[in-house]
Amino acid sequence: MVFVVLRRLGVFATTVVVASVVTFLMLSILPGNAARIALGVQATEADVAAQATAMGLDRPAIVRYLDWFGHVLIGDFGTSTVSRQPIGPEITDALGITVILVLTSVVLALLFAIPFGILTAVRQRKPDGVILSGISQIGVAVPGFLAGMLLVTVFAVTLRWLPAGGWIDPAEDFTGFLEHLILPAIALGSVQGAVLSRYVRSSVLEVMREDFIRTARAKGLGAGRALFWHGLRNAAVPVMTVLGLQIATLLVGAVVIERVFSIPGLGSLLLDKVALRDLPAVQGIVLVLVVFVLLLNFLVDLAFTLIDPRLRSAA
Amino acid sequence: MTAIKSATPTRRPAGHGGGATLWAGLVLIGLVLVAAVVSAFWTPFDPEGVFSDSILLPPGAEHLLGTDSFGRDVFSSILRGAQISLLVGTVAVGIAAVLGVPFGIVAGMNPGRLDQFMMRGNDISLAFPALLLAIIFGAIFGAGTVTAMVALGIGTAPAFALIARSGTMQIMSREYVQAARASGKGGLFIGLRHVLPNISGMLIVQASVSFGIAVLAEAALSYLGLGTPPPTPSWGRMLQDAQGYLFIEPLLIVWPGIAIAVAVLGFNLLGDGLRDRFDPKMQVKR
Amino acid sequence: MFASLATVMVASMALVGCTSGSTTAEGEPDTSLTVGLLATPGNLDYTTTAGAAIPQALLYNVYEGLVKLDNEGTIIPLLAESWTVSDDGLVYDFLLHDGVTFSDGSPFTAESVKFSLERVKDNWTANGPAYLDPIASIEAVSATEARITLSKPSNSWLFNMSGPVGTMFTESGLADLASAPVGTGPYTVSSFKTGDSLVLAANADYWGEAPYMTDVTLRYFTDATAQTNALLSGDINLISGISQFQLVDQFKSNTDFQVLEGASTGEVTLSMNNASDAFSDVRVRQAVMYAIDRQAVMDTANSGYGLLIGSMVPPTDPWYDESLADLYPYDPDQATELLAEAGVSDLTVAFKIPNLPYAVAGAQVVKDQLAKVGITANVTALEFPAVWLDEVFSNHDYDMSLIMHSEPRDVTAFAAPTYYAGYDSPAVMAKFAEADAADATTYIELMKEATTTMAEEATADWLYLQPAISLADADLVGVPKNTPSLALDLSTIAR
């Protein structure tokens, strides 16, 4: 077990390093002159050149990479070329917001998907099951941001029940925070829930065909109990994979919803920083996102080894 | 002991409903396809021109679904928009398959070091979601249909690689592969002649599902302004434009919404149908 | 238009008095205000960072100069109580308000003036340090008397002094310009989150009349729809300078809100690269002028909001000439003739626009109209600012573009041969120089001539003047309607 974890950790570390290189290379070919953007339309070319040197944009790539990643390792993402503030806090703030948003939506999604998915699986041949799974199918097909727009129109603009967007730090004003969280979380969660429920359904169906369920029935457990006691834990494994992937993709995927509700999340920050060609910031954000995803997969793997004894022994 | 397994009667694939879903999917996709093809030759009005005299007309006899802020016939735009969606889907899935499948097969056929190594690589590319790539590529090469397609393609490739790999590993354990090797067939032959045909089922399923995702993603990208540039009609951008007219002409948001839903639903249903259709033994099982 | 504008102003001013009076009678009035804006500042240091966003938030609110532009575009005293100009127009004597302090407590004196203005030359990289080039010397005659001597008379100089470059800094307040600005203004920055919000609090010991609004939050949105939704759902009280005008009408009919239409300095410009093969020939440029139906462009891309100007001069400038609007009526035939004359057939131009809503919308109409006279415009929407600035603005790698020029009195800059328009007319440049040095009346005359020439030579197609439309809760008064300067002056707003 320890070996497994250690090995995974090692692999994780190496992947992170490689990912950082990829990130750096990708962004080092970004067009658009950061110096020019900083100075604006009235600045002369000479000013721009000077500014570039000042920003250290003229050093060789390898030097810049080592300098950058070296600092990142000690938790220093450098200072933004635009806001001239340390990037770290900016990222953590935005990340915090996005993570809250994503997790809430995922929780909502699960609350909906698990019962719904199981129901549609168990009643797969019954008309109601078919109808319900049809509904979830449609849910999957609706773009999240469309759901967002509609929610805003109805609940914020027309009914004026909830704010149309923006974000309030929970520390400042918790109820306000909740008010601002609800709509985007629902917009994000509804679609994810639909997607998840599909996976729950299929993996429950898968499990219901397993022999050990038949064994459980033969022991005298009713179909329901057999599924509940023996099926769900087994069904959870594939669903968890999907969940991990979903959360991962949502970190960026939420950007669309963040835009609809003008929430200063990580995705939005990324878009802004890209627009401003705030290279250090963009690199930082991308790296954080990537590492976060890798971390998630890593955790999911570990979770498997906890759920599934077979993986514990087999390295 | 596999012997005993196959000796006992194999369970029939899940659900006869498969057929129904399959057909429903095909019909919906058919609709989109027809729209795309027809619009290539004929649309009621030019979906790219500007008609200052017919701005924001409500649905009516002349303009079935009304007109937008440029006086364009929405119906025409919807028809033409199908092209972009299909184009993006096809190219993205194509790229994903071309990159992912051989990668996955090679990894699956060479268990051990190489496989491990390749899968790590795959993990890393998995860590760059399509949307992230789209944003970065958009900044590098400038936003546009091509950029979006490529980004989506590369972003989806790892999924294909994973499926292809797990499928390949199943096939490689089959005895007919042993037989082929025993009669001196090389890796390439086995890969092309035995593995690929036998995992094609799951690949097609994956493709059809990815297609739906790609259509959605294209919409999202267009909404962020990273997608198809105007005047070429794209459902996603139609949504974004319509957002500004939510109070003047709410219907403008409905049509492209429906269009997208139909396309995505179509491909998802197709995917599910096919999954039920194909031999259950071919399903990925941890 | 002017008349109506003025009267409303007066009315609102009057209202300020009564409302504030009445509300104080019964309980605490609501003195907090949330404003929805679009362009977010990257930081708060406009001495080194370009863009209109920072001045919009800070100028006149946090930072003050000796003079300011009032909402009508006239120069009025601010930190300077008054000033005198020598007859040769070279020496300016400013009499400063007494007992003014910066928000960090340090006093504002003539020394501050000397310090701030001298600092510009070496330390400013953005927002036009060149504007102060005319200055020859600055001396602090006494604590409240500052004398500025120019090397040559300049009419534009004092005007520019009302902008960012003219604002006053204190040495002790330079530590963290990017996030903690220190000025003499009625407000101080209490918090700033890029891309999200900038919170201003009333400056307790402000030297002048305290503003009505004590807590002002500037919230930044990424698109106009979200902005208006926020206003409709009551998240914000005011949108200053809405950018998508189809969103306006819904408020006109809604009694909870007021719609204020004013004039801005934002000329939406269809710029042509005068140096490029495509447009080096004046006739081709003129052909374009005839080919474009500006009204149609405005109707489609701007929902009919805006003012046709025909030159780069907004009505708020004294040398504005309405007649120029009709200089080139919509006349496709004329256009085709001119093209034929110029021996140009099936012209194809690279139409590189910023990926901004108004530009994207306008470009589609322009493309459509140019097509009608046989000009093919290949539209590419470049990411703004990054790529557009690089490709079009810096490298002049374009034939045609479409962008709004929002700086006040930017026509002189536009005429410079090094500018991206590539318009090279020594005559016009000379005239501008002459005008700047001339006396007030000739100044206006010469400016008029120069700008008219530019219009005639079709330097660019100034499609229309972007209206300054503010949407506000019905109970707000004193909301600045025009935007003659970059600043959004919050001090006049009340309930």
Added chain:
Amino acid sequence: MSESTPTLSVKDLRVGSPFNDLLHGISFDIAAGERVGLIGESGSGKSLTATSVMGLLPETLAATGTIRLNGVDADLLTAGERRLNSLRGNAMAMVFQEPMTALNPLMRVGAQVAEIMTVHRTERGRRPARERAVELLAQVKLPNPAEAALAFPHQLSGGQRQRVMLAMAMANDPQLLLCDEPTTALDVTVQAEVLKLIGNLVTERGTALLLITHDIAVVAEVCQRVLVMHQGNIVEDGPVGRVLTAPQHPYTQKLIAASDLSSVDDRGRLHTMSMPVISTQRVAPSSPRPLQADAAAAPILPPHRAAHQRLEQGGPPVIFNEVAGKPAISVRSLSRQYRRRGGGLFAPAPIVHGLREVSFDVAEGERFGIVGESGSGKSTLMRILCALDQPSGGTVDVLGQSIGGASERQLRDFRSQVQIVFQDPMGSLDPRMRVRDIVAEPLRHIGRAEALARVEAQLAAVGLDADVMHRHPHQFSGGQRQRISIARALITRPRVLVADEAVSALDVSVRAQVLNLLADLVDEYQLTLVFVSHDLGVIRHLCDTVAVISDGRIVECGPTASVYDRPLHPYTRQLVSATPSLDELARRVVN
């Protein structure tokens, strides 16, 4: 037995899907404590019978008739789900075939056993249930049951899992126990033990037993009475002894005959159930002779006679069946160990010994059997002989070609000389390829027309008509598929044929046919046959020399007959006694 009310009484049970009928009204009783075997080939409907009794038929199937359980007023077919739940695992219990998948992989086995008691409240509370579970595990002879209870299924061997299943089934002292192929998936030696266990358990507790199997031997081991099932009907019902010795129904007669590997016809061929398919096609259009002439030149007479040797405990490695002159296969101190997958960065990969110091010869034209249980290393050996795997030590020469470190290029000729027939009739044929392509696959540098001709000839040689060429594998029965893979193996006119469990997956009837076919072809083409199997019976029938392999070593080797009659090595004895021949069985049951 008829006077007392029977424990189980099935009357006119019909099961059918919307499309076809699967059980055509079968009826039988089982008296209290009676042990009944239900025998039949795959698809005969024997499993359906059990599942209908348990009320676990798939919802797509419908059943009519009556099933009554002693002491239960209701008819099990019509009884409500609630009622059935109270009976399942309580009054009647069932043991399934696949020990691998029948247990919940995520749950400790102790808990799974305890559950059945908590479900039926036969034990108050969890703790007593757990304790009882440990007792039960002890009763099914699981080594140190206390620990075993805490184990997860994947940590147990197949036999152990099946014991757990039994413990579970017997937990509530059911009056009826149903076992569906309980030992089919197990190694012969384990099978014997488990069968014994089942026998003892039910006799001790007087439980009625319905044991479903395709293997007469199994029935003979445990049962008193046997029901013979054929295509959804019970064709014969009688005491085991009588049915074995004097079967009445023709089907039963054929079945018995076919499964008796010791009785052969004049041509030394097994009795098949249908008319021998092959005989007609004897005159094979492609006469292999010319091709064979040189290859077969070396006269295989006088036949090489293997020495009967065994491996002494801790003794020196022995070279078994050493052949004077030039053997077809010569293996010397061959060992193969490999690291389990997933080794790498940090964890040291566990090393598994597949083969250790194996040395033996196979003479030209010899029929060499390799018998062993799963994990004994026989498959590894087979793979190495076919150069599908590389030895990690020692030398392997096949037809003068050394396998160790040989490149594909060097092996090209070898490949056409050595061919394999695999076990799984489904898995050994690519479902996406047409038969003609499958059979033609080993051919190289041959024009399409000629290739097709040879394919057709070869198919004829294995008793299939030409029209099968254009069909896909799934359109064939297991036996036919095995014929196809034999055709594929022989199309290159190999000199060595390696068969890996070639008949284990087949029903007895088909098994006989395929064995006969193999025998014929081996004669006809003068093949050297290496036949790997877990079934001593088959080997004994087909091979003249047998090597017993266990735990990566050959423990005994010699002429089949003498190994079978006078086993030297204890393991071999175990093996032999675990697979008695039919008449032997008959003898046992009768007296």
